[in-house]
Amino acid sequence: TTKRSAKDYIFGKLIGDGCYSTVFLAKDIHTGKEYAIKVCEKHHIIRKKKREYIKREKDALNMLFNVPHGFVKLYCTFQDEERLYFVLSYAKNGELLSYINKVGSFELNVAKHYAAELLWALEKMHAQRIIHRDLKPENILLDENMHLCIADFGTAKILNSKEISSSPKNNENDNSQNERSRKISFVGTPQYVSPELLHDCVDTRASDLWALGCIIYQMISGLPPFRAATEFLIFQKILKMDYEFPEGFPADAKDLVEKLLVLDHSKRIGADDKGETYHSIRNHPFFEGVDWDKLWEQTPPKIS
Numbered sequence: 001t002t003k004r005s006a007k008d009y010i011f012g013k014l015i016g017d018g019c020y021s022t023v024f025l026a027k028d029i030h031t032g033k034e035y036a037i038k039v040c041e042k043h044h045i046i047r048k049k050k051r052e053y054i055k056r057e058k059d060a061l062n063m064l065f066n067v068p069h070g071f072v073k074l075y076c077t078f079q080d081e082e083r084l085y086f087v088l089s090y091a092k093n094g095e096l097l098s099y100i101n102k103v104g105s106f107e108l109n110v111a112k113h114y115a116a117e118l119l120w121a122l123e124k125m126h127a128q129r130i131i132h133r134d135l136k137p138e139n140i141l142l143d144e145n146m147h148l149c150i151a152d153f154g155t156a157k158i159l160n161s162k163e164i165s166s167s168p169k170n171n172e173n174d175n176s177q178n179e180r181s182r183k184i185s186f187v188g189t190p191q192y193v194s195p196e197l198l199h200d201c202v203d204t205r206a207s208d209l210w211a212l213g214c215i216i217y218q219m220i221s222g223l224p225p226f227r228a229a230t231e232f233l234i235f236q237k238i239l240k241m242d243y244e245f246p247e248g249f250p251a252d253a254k255d256l257v258e259k260l261l262v263l264d265h266s267k268r269i270g271a272d273d274k275g276e277t278y279h280s281i282r283n284h285p286f287f288e289g290v291d292w293d294k295l296w297e298q299t300p301p302k303i304s
């Protein structure tokens, strides 16, 4: 196919806005297909020294292109004088956050289903040594069939192969899953950022497991576990593990969240799991009854 350019698309409504990018709904004039086109201003990226983040997003999305479920796809990229364009999947039903806000909080079966789809996607991402580092309900989208797809890999980290033995998560030495960042590389969104990203600037898959714990808590209660008036106060609460469960929070869900929201990332449930499956998390009572092989084939439970 010939290289696309902005002229090949009809740009529609704005469907996403970040500090380094704007996302538009767009239609390919040749095929009529709808895409989400993420546009980045070159001068802004250069001025803010974010070129590395752009490259990481492209590399991570390319590595995940053939994973059949769970991620937005990057179909092509192009540029003009001022901008970079990423042509991505359009997830028609938008952000998971909008649904949590719309209904207040999810019924247990709905929260369990989306937690299972999210875990399945984390397994595939981590198996390719990709850490998202900014998982949150705004970055978790729902496609036209209401299946989950993770977006926004601008904050991703691709662990170096030198640290990974043949079986990605099986390294013995204690530094295997972490890449000690030479400098503070990145900190995610306050409510979901893990203690190690805050405190030790360590990049580990377990940081995404911390975010999973925060997202399960939020789907069931309606709000993230660590809340405060300022970012600094949120960070303080995280490092002090200052959070509590609302009355009536289901026991199995509470137990799993408590096993994910552990300060020491090496002691989080799943951190020691062998192979490319988080067996200890899949086998937790919270996921009782999930058919992992039919997860993406079945129609997700209705959010109401």
Ligand SMILES: NC(=O)Nc1ccc2c(c1)=C(Cc1cc(-c3cccc(C(=O)NCCN4CCCCC4)c3)c[nH]1)C(=O)N=2
Pocket: 014, 015, 016, 018, 021, 023, 036, 038, 072, 088, 089, 090, 091, 092, 093, 094, 095, 098, 099, 102, 141, 151, 152, 153
């Ligand atoms: N930072 C990023 O990389 N961001 C991205 C990347 C890819 C991408 C992306 C963001 C997308 C964002 C998106 C946003 C939306 C959207 C925006 C505004 C409204 C709606 C919408 O009304 N959806 C219908 C369902 N809602 C549910 C909640 C109550 C109202 C009705 C969807 C659909 N998809 C997308 O489809 N694909």
